[in-house]
Amino acid sequence: MISLMVNGSRRSVPAEPETPLLYVLRNDLALNGAKFGCGLAQCGACIVLVDGRAVRSCVTPISALGESEITTIEGLGTIDKPHPLQQAFIDEQAVQCGYCINGMIMVAKELLDHNPRPTEADVREGLAANLCRCGTHGRIIRAVLRAAQSTGKPRP
Ligand code: FES
Numbered sequence: 036m037i038s039l040m041v042n043g044s045r046r047s048v049p050a051e052p053e054t055p056l057l058y059v060l061r062n063d064l065a066l067n068g069a070k071f072g073c074g075l076a077q078c079g080a081c082i083v084l085v086d087g088r089a090v091r092s093c094v095t096p097i098s099a100l101g102e103s104e105i106t107t108i109e110g111l112g113t114i115d116k117p118h119p120l121q122q123a124f125i126d127e128q129a130v131q132c133g134y135c136i137n138g139m140i141m142v143a144k145e146l147l148d149h150n151p152r153p154t155e156a157d158v159r160e161g162l163a164a165n166l167c168r169c170g171t172h173g174r175i176i177r178a179v180l181r182a183a184q185s186t187g188k189p190r191p
């Protein structure tokens with residue numbers, strides 16, 4: 036058994052140490068927010084936060100996690116009380132198929148935690164390594180900027 040801290044709860048899973056975190060989240064813990072896109076650290080659909088840092092869970096063995104705190108999209112908000120980033124993505128209608136979106140939101144969470152008042156260029160750079168095959172990048176960027184405005188102080 037491997038013990039993990041996920042969304043504030045300790046979970047034990049019967050998995051081999053080299054098992055990718057993504058498989059454990061989806062197959063053992065029924066946390067399906069992180070998606071399997073490429074499985075090769077190329078697309079960002081599987082991103083979760085590990086101690087606040089965006090990590091590609093498809094290539095992260097659970098043995099590497101130790102006591103780290105793992106946060107998935109399920110740990111951000113609820114349907115009744117969405118996280119400001121989730122609300123901003125809804126308000127900007129930034130989703131087409133939706134496959135990339137949870138990874139985008141998790142990367143944006145890391146970005147805003149470190150830079151609460153990003154410029155558009157900051158957001159573009161921060162999300163540059165996340166792929167969206169539907170091409171909804173413009174709305175995604177607007178959503179992240181909207182979330183920053185709703186939570187942070189205005190730029191001087
Ligand atoms: S599924 Fe992990 S980066 Fe694509």
Ligand code: FES
Binds near residue numbers: 129134136170171
């Ligand atoms: S909304 Fe479809 S891949 Fe991004």
